[in-house]
Amino acid sequence: MSALGRVVRSGVGRRRVQTVVIGLATTMAVTASVLGGSLLVASTAPFDKAFVEQNGAHLAAEFDAGKTTSGQLSATASASGVTASAGPFPTVTITPDADGPGDLPPMSVVGRADPGGPVDAVTLTDGAWADAADEIVVSADGPFAHHRDGSGVGRRFTFADLPGSPTLTVVGVARSVSRTADGWVIPSLLTSPAGYQMLYRLAAADTAEQVDAGRAAVAALVPEGALSGSQSWLVLKKAADRAVAVFVPFLVAFGLLGLVMSLLVVGNVVAGAVGAGTRRIGILKALGFTPAQVVWAYMAQALIPAAVGIAIGVVAGNLLAIPVLAETEEVYGTVTLAVSPVVNIVVIAGALGMVALTALISSLRAGRLRTVDAIAVGHTPRLGRGRWAARLTARLPLPRPVSLGLARPFARPARAIAMGAAVLFGATAVTFAMGLAASLNQVEIARNHDNADVKVGAFGNGSVRFGSGPPPNVDSAAVTAAIEAQSGTRAHYSTTRTRVSVAGVAGTTTIVSFSGDAAWDGYQMVAGRWFQAPGEAVAARPFLTATGTKVGDTVTLDDGEKTVTVRIVGDVFEMSSEGMVVLTDEATFAAAPGPMGASHHITVQPGADVTSYITTLNTALKPLGTSAAPGGTDGSSDTIVLINSLAATLTLMLVAVAALGVLNSVVLDTRERIRDLGVHKALGMTPRQTIAMVISSVVVTGVIGGAIGVPVGVALHEAVLPAMEESAGIGLPAAAFTVHDLSELLLLGVGGLLIAIVGALLPATWAAKTSTATALRTE
Template identity: 60%
Template sequence: MSALGGVVRAGVRRRRVQTLVIGLATMMAVAASVLGGSLLVVSGAPFRDAFDRQHGAHLSVEFDADRVAAGRLARSAGAAGVSAAAGPFRTATVAPRADGSGPGWPMTVVGRPDPGRDVDAVALLDGRWPTRPGEIVLAADAPLFPVLGRRIDFPALSGAPALTVVGVARSVTGTADAWVVPAQMTALTAPGGGGYQMLYRFADASTAERVAAGGRAVAAGLPAGAAAGEQSWLTVAANAERDTAVHVPFLLAFGVLGLVMSVLVVGNVVASAVGLGTRRIGVLKAVGCTPAQVVRAYVAQALLPAAAGTAAGVLAGHLLAVPVLAEAGEVYGTSSLAVAPSVDLAVTGGVLGLVAATAWAGAWRAGRLRTVDALAVGRAVPSGRGRRAARLAGRLPLPQAAALGLVRPFARPVRALAMGTAVLFGAVAVTFTVGMSVSLGEVMRAKAHDVADVSVPEPPPAFGPPGAGPPPGAGAERRPPAGPAAVAAAIEATAGTGRHYSATTVRATVSGPTDLVDVVAFTGDASWGGYAMVAGRWFGRPGEAVVPTPFLAATGTRVGDRVTLNGLAEPVVVRIVGEVLDPRNDGMQVFTDIATLASARPDMTSTSHHVAVAAGTGVSGYVEALNEALAPLGVTAREGGLRSGSDMVVTLDALAAFLTLLLVAVAALGVLNGVLLDTRERVREIGVHKALGMTPRQTVGMVLTSVAVTGAVAGALGVPLGVALHGRVMPAMAEGVGLRLPASVIDVYGAGTLVALALGGLLIALLGALLPAGWAARTRTATALRTE
């Protein structure tokens, strides 16, 4: 065994390039597979753990207090399929003010006597539950920053009640922004407002259809139209999982690419090693090695670098996965998140098993060779292959060196196919990554809506975000921000203004979800502002609105339905006429005309302006002129739109670039391995060419030409495959974050881009062949002629 171990170690040291190729290929495949598999397995673990621990509500329903009585709601707990229920609890949408600061954002308050136990057991994170009126518990993710002892006023309500924060809590299904004792709800409910909340758990709530069936069973015993909104636990779970789910499709795609490339590389390396080492195999058998030992030796020479690459890949996968999992676990206060050992074992065993099986298939020929035949075989290239191609190449108007290079793929078709396949996967990865980067850029442009030539951002609030209070030393005499009408007048009066609209953002709530909704109200036509429509149309008159896909999912609505916006001066009903791509605020937004909110009297201080300059107007000169007009108003215009970045996009781009770089490196090394074997195999032939007058430059040209056709064909085939992969993975990634993508985000490949990407295959092949070409050019003629 020690002698066989020496043979294995000598083979690994002798074939350093092949060892590096195998190690790098397996590392890339394992890193992507561990990362993707871990995120896939544990993406919902924090939510599921907290949901089971807190007996989360499968369905939370808000009812209209004017349409159904509390006693009748309590009897709905006996509906078919309901295993447990909690409520009815009084609810109200209020706009608090903290510590004497300006008006805050609206939030949903629920009156509950205790945190509960059987349904939606609210977890106290700090402090205690309220025991009397005048006390309130804030949700950890409430609009107001939860600080124990903080005073919260409600000046818009009768009697201007004031509450003290006594606790911080979290409902796993987000059933409220704050909780008080039931006796407090009378003071927090405006006349004619408020509602009831019921929380249900069903015997079977595993699918959306079963949750919907449970909801229908509950509604069957209640007056029609009593339910004002509902939220399924599956919607909350999907929102909780999306931060990790978005990574899974493209990581699995890279993992599959890496695994396939690893199999191809290992098979090619082992088969080439057997083909070139025939005489060595005969020597090993002559000194007593059995056929099984010879096969094991070649398999071990592939497994050693593969094992090292697997270990490095597991480590890289852990390092990349842990921060994402830790962030997801922190949200729900669980420490159970970690890279699943089962994923490590499955990926490690699977990759090493594939390597062993592939290596065994390539080494099996070595075991079957007879000792006498192996010792008698030399290293000459079979002369029968490629002769017809050589005759055709000789008739082409090409330099002789280039013609000799063009023939090589036909002389070694299997080796050319292996190199071409490596280049093809590299081209697929590059094409996919380029497309994904452009698509993510389109999504970010849809998020920022930055098609405007000039923008005037909303002025900073006088004392920071709602509830923050004035900074130390800030005086009450501070000038309020300029009104949007004055800014709009200055824009319209500036020469060169083409199109202009303004956007006012206010916060509201809708029945069902407790998340705040950004209501963006436009003055002027904003349809040109970069809002990518997925379905339906842009709103055309007051009372109409467009919303992102997550809003539709969270509220259970679709295009054509009506929703009520609460938390404003009075409720506002809008009809959804379109679905728009916009991932801001988790997609919880409503876009409408400013006239829609006329009766709600929105606060107009949070208004931005967007301008498209007239044709022939210089943007820089226009900005300078506009800023002169805006100087007395205390606001400043700038070129471009309101751009915004995303940490998730940066992470995705970085991961994709890293994995693509590895794949391209593996592809280039695969070409290097094939060309190196080819040049060493025909070193005597190269010596003959040099003796007949071939220069070093011509030698380099001959070697590079030998891979040119292979690289060009592989690149041309890899580009459409990469485009197809992009068309599959991008919608899956969008689905992971609850979005649908319009065609403009998917169809991102132009003709020029496709041609450049196709030439990328040729570039990968030439890069891989450079080192062997240089080695062949530097080889002395006498040395080459003596080589056998």
């Protein structure tokens, strides 16, 4: 082995703490990078990937069974522009009864013999495909696999309106990227279908005009009026991309924090090693080592543990990414997400390159040191450095070990600054993560805007549902009368939805007409105010963006029978109908209730029993063909849960890296002044006093780092939220931005001090256990 190799091996083995800190810091940074990079890659057009994998339908069409035949529908496979088709599949829309409490919405059921095929290859996520008359597979994205009374395989539904009133058992849960059904059964079960479903892939489907052309070609081959409904894949893509886009600013912010933190720790460790090894550097030069060899020696001492840490971090990142990407599959609707090899290659190359560059910059000082100066100076701080601080702290009414520790950072200001920077970034990460979690919770509250104790006919969010068959007609006025007559009703309102068109905007917009005061039900404003007079309306950000309007502008809505011009007085946070929604009073736009009637939202009197209220109300509603159900939602957004879990994971990693940076600095400082510690021990300093002195040495840097890091974290939070808004194309409610209060910020500031103390505990314990004789003999 060459002399340089022996020096490197000796340095790596002798400076065990430095070696471990660099290894762990790079492990944490690489793990976070692999995890974040994998999710970032998975966030790049995830719907498009899933759509290709499952041969998704560019056009899903519903046909009236009374106006066409299966033979005529099969012939549409040769329509101009159609490259593949699946169907016809018999369909019905029917309301089931479940084997648990609660009332269910109508279910779109499709008869399909197997999940595969040339178009819309449905993917099973649990269980098996239905192959018997008493079995059903439910959609993983519908309300029947995720409901308050249970979920998944084994649940039973009774379909009273089907011949024989069959009871079907859920044998599987599946996902259709084209969202073509709520449930699938064997075709022979639907002997009298209300309609047929056809699924098409088109040669050109990148724009709404191209999809419309394909729809027109299909409609031309069937009797007039047979095509009763259709859905373009572009509608689904738009909704999916909006959910994904919110991840990008979040990942970029944490990625930058992790990158800066890892570079800071590695640079600090190498610089500390050079500072502590000044005398050794002089001896190496005296023995004939060139400046370049000295630089390479210290670079190698950093690169060897860094390489080990990178290897461990890549493995850990891949293992940790498995459950995270499994959650992401549910959010993105894809089933083949895995860590991309490109991510591993880029992270490995990037980490090695950055460690090498950082170590080179820190090691150059070792190469520039003159031999005589290095041997003469050794590793002792210059005389007089920090004495003013020692004299000042000695006057404080504090125990002497504490005052000595408080003065220590001023003897090594560069090292103290590096340690404070590590604490700063740790405090920034914690503040940012907690602020982000609080903001996302506010977004979830605003998204649900559901304070109702009871709902009547309020199933779904107004999106188009595939399936045929008329639901029962419900008299909304009679329902309102029954609610008002029910003892225990505190307040209620109703809504009706209809589709309207807006000049210059492709597709349709949902208009929600309110009857009654909905102020109590949690709708939150992004800008402006709630409508108060006829002619006023509020709209969601996607609608305002699509129409090029803003608060104060007017817009004309056309439902085919009448046109109404409304003035937009507010930007409301509303995510139904992909944000293409306008909310107004029924006096402004009186939308006719659909067959299912209006959706009614009720809050009961304080102290009233909701279950008893629902039971009594259902007795009155049963003759009207509808029923009441408990209010509330079925759970939080998977996207928000995933972001919160990722934020917690990445924050813990960054805090650990910050604590490691403090650990290394305190170890270097403690070893550097080991002889002083021996003198203190000889003069009677106890182990507890030694621990107090070492920990006190990080208090100033911890307090300053926390005091600066918390405002930086708040500023980062305030910068990322608008970026998330812009990226997702939505407006966030005002409550999402005002999540920090003074008491919380003060506690977060203390967190910076805790990070410093945790990092100093181990070297403080080591210093306390070192015997006086050993400390005095140490050079």
